[in-house]
């Protein structure tokens with residue numbers, strides 16, 4: 001199998017003068033649980049700074065006031081929660097109804113683990129008609145059962161870190177790290193998804209094309225930076241980029257935001273909520289390169 005190595009960034013046109021928020025798509029993010037309201041907020045901010053026209057954050061009612069108070073620029077949707085403060089399986093109907101009219105979804109950051117989340121994830125993966133980013137606990141929920149999934153209706157972008165990828169394929173972190181490109185390509189090809197294997201030199205592949213992201217630094221090894229990436233890629237999907245392009249540009253902008261943040265605030269001083277703040281600088285560099 002020959003793999004095309006992609007080095008050129010995808011093209012996203014500058015905004016026309018008469019554009020409106022409907023032009024840039026609606027993103028629905030299902031995220032958070034008791035103790036992890038931050039993940040929902042960070043993913044929401046990543047989608048906003050990624051340029052989505054409207055961002056909705058759907059979360060357990062218990063954390064909704066916290067999520068809403070953290071950022072006024074997104075809207076919030078209360079889901080159904082279980083006794084442990086996780087999104088309950090019975091949230092499926094709300095999510096299916098609210099997904100109509102959305103341009104892209106993102107699920108998983110800060111979910112935690114429960115049995116209900118396993119069937120919820122499978123149903124969303126198979127039934128939702130929009131492109132979708134799956135991260136963190138949505139990936140844990142599908143671990144070991146990717147072979148049994150039905151064919152989805154639209155693109156699926158999976159964003160595991162090496163620990164999550166090892167869990168997904170029943171391997172271990174050192175084997176994954178020794179074979180980052182081959183194992184990513186193999187998984188993406190077999191399951192017809194875009195796989196984003198995070199960590200230094202993030203690998204993005206759809207099984208036919210592959211790119212290794214050149215931006216980013218160890219200052220980004222701090223809780224919540226991946227949640228920002230999840231929202232950012234969803235925003236790029238919502239703006240019409242195809243899944244591989246959205247993942248490639250998302251990883252590049254995210255890493256560059258991290259590089260700009262580290263230059264100003266140092267690597268140890270970088271925290272996840274810096275990344276949305278430095279995304280505007282990353283966008284400026286992107287448009288200056290595009291000419």
Ligand SMILES: NC(=O)C1=CN([C@@H]2O[C@H](COP(=O)(O)OP(=O)(O)OC[C@H]3O[C@@H](n4cnc5c(N)ncnc54)[C@H](O)[C@@H]3O)[C@@H](O)[C@H]2O)[C@@H](O)CC1
Pocket residue numbers: 035036037038039040108109110111112136137161162163164173198199200223224225226227
């Ligand atoms: N503010 C918040 O609410 C936050 C919530 N978070 C959520 O917390 C939950 C648990 O996620 P975690 O990722 O912490 O837990 P995991 O147990 O899935 O993964 C953490 C482990 O994965 C391995 N790993 C990760 N990146 C690696 C790399 N580049 N190279 C080698 N090994 C690597 C390491 O062994 C690490 O200890 C998720 O739902 C996540 O979204 C986190 O994003 C942190 C911030």
Ligand SMILES: Nc1ncnc2c1ncn2[C@@H]1O[C@H](COP(=O)(O)OP(=O)(O)O)[C@@H](O)[C@H]1O
Pocket residue numbers: 136161198199200201202215216217218219220221222223224225226227228229254
């Ligand atoms: N050493 C590094 N170099 C470049 N990027 C890194 C490095 N360490 C972490 N990152 C990036 O930070 C993000 C961490 O995501 P993740 O592990 O999901 O964190 P969290 O779940 O806490 O949000 C990923 O985008 C990853 O590529």
Ligand SMILES: [Mg+2]
Pocket residue numbers: 135136161226227
């Ligand atoms: Mg993560």
